[in-house]
Amino acid sequence: MSNIRTGEPQTERLTRRIFSALALGALALGAFVSVASATAVYADTATSTASTTTALALSKVGIIPSTESIHAGQSADVYFTEASGQADLAVTGSCTVNGVDVASTFQNLTDGLYKVVYTVGSSDPEVAAGQVPLNCTLGDSSGTVTASAWNDGNTLAIDTNNDGTISNTSSSNATSTATSTDSGSSGSTQNNSGSDPVITAVGLVPSTGTTTAGRSMDVYFTAANNESDIVIGGSCTVNGVDVASTFQNLTDGLYKVVYTVGSSDPEVAAGDLPVNCVLANTIGTTAVTAFTDHNSTAIDVNNDGTITTSGSSGSGSNGNTSTTTGSMSGDVSGGSTDAPLSLDSITQVSSTATAGGGFAGGWAWDFHLTVPNAETKLSLKFGDWLNSDGTHTIPVAGNMRISSVQASSADPVTLTAADSYSAPLTLVGDEDPNTPGRQVEVKVEVQVPSTAANGTYSTSYGVQSQQP
Secondary structure, eight states, X not given: OEEEOSSSOOOOEEEEEEOOSOOEEEEOOSSSOXXXXXXXXXXXXXXXXXXXXXXXXXXXXXXXXXXXXXXXXXXXXXXXXXXXXXXXXXXXXXXXXXXXXXXXXOEEEETTEEXXXXXXXXXOOOBOTTOOOEEEEEEETTEEEEEOSOOSOOOOEEOTTOSSSOOOOSOOOOOEEOOOOOSSOOSOOBOOOSSSOOEEEEEEESOSSEEOTTOEEEEEEEXXXXXXXXXXXXXXXXXXXXXGGGOEEOSTTEEEEEEXXXXXXXXXXXXXXXXXXXXXXXXXXXXXXXXXSOOOOEEOTTOSSOOOOOOOSSEEEOSSOEXXXXXXXXOOOSSOXXXXXXXXXXXXXXXXXXXXXXXXXXXXXXXXXXXXXXOOEEEXXXXXXXXXXXXOEEOSXXXXXXXXXXXXXXSOEEOOSTTXXXXXXXXXXXXXXXXXXXXXXXXXXXXXXXXXXXXXEEEEEXXXXXXX
């Protein structure tokens, strides 16, 4: 998102986002960066700045439970992870889930992890799977960041009256006050209730897409009755890797381990990641052997786009036919040096715009892309810009343009409609011929009409490359 101001421009902030697959998702472009997501992508976010202040960014925004539906009286926990581990964030503006004010439930857990609790009220809107509205502004002395979209791929629905149908999928502007009186997540902690630990939910973040060597995933365990004294009681592995040393008690019955994919770890098909963790309290132990969130995360260790799983070393027989399975692999040299389309980073050039100042007084970003060599037609699309007040907009048509030094013409291409791909840039150059694929920098410029309201705006983007 970006700001419109009439005073002195703020210190320029540069934000870098690293992606590894087709770039299509929601992104709040600006000095204060909101959630970025992309199809089948887990995004690690790093930030740098021209001064000593680091722009805030949320690398993960998720909800538990993340599937099926909840109804009146039931609760869902919303988690925010600040990308650089900032540990002093607070709610600095509106914070709503499904139009309900949840600011009073905000908790600072640990290591840049924050939580709010949404309890479904008897008159709350019903919401289709994956469409629960979210708008929560967090911040500290360095700035603010607004979470307005999920990046966990959740499919949670709200079925207020629990009749098995979603009768109203429109969002409500009405705001009510959230309370923490539900039995599932009351905000209090307790010791064990005289029995072995009971784990009610096991979730994975990210819950979709593909994770490669060097990247990490968080496994969350939710204990019944907010039990607060659970520890590791034996072996604790994810994908066969010992993660016991990463165990954390995040309070309120929430626990976490971190699995980092190693270069020699097994590759795993979507949704098949093995977990085996023995948890204990003073009474006994419980073995967690499966996820409950129906996640579809895959492990592609070498990031080659294929999942090579281990085959069986034995054989089976049905009485007439015997079978044996296995896997084979091999290396190729001297082949193609191409690469898939990816958005490698976004650098903000201008973060504060002056209404009526034209493109020279507007916002600007540099999109750094890898484009397949044969796909020389490159287009971008954007949604109309939406003010954080949820009302005022800046239309894309006539107010946005793109250009590239690697294009056949230096003349900018002006976008003529929202959510429609632009006329293509014809690519002829390559910033780095020694890197697989074509390395391209696209300049994105926005002018702000003189009638625009002051405030912070955000939009969504899409990138498309095609063969001539």
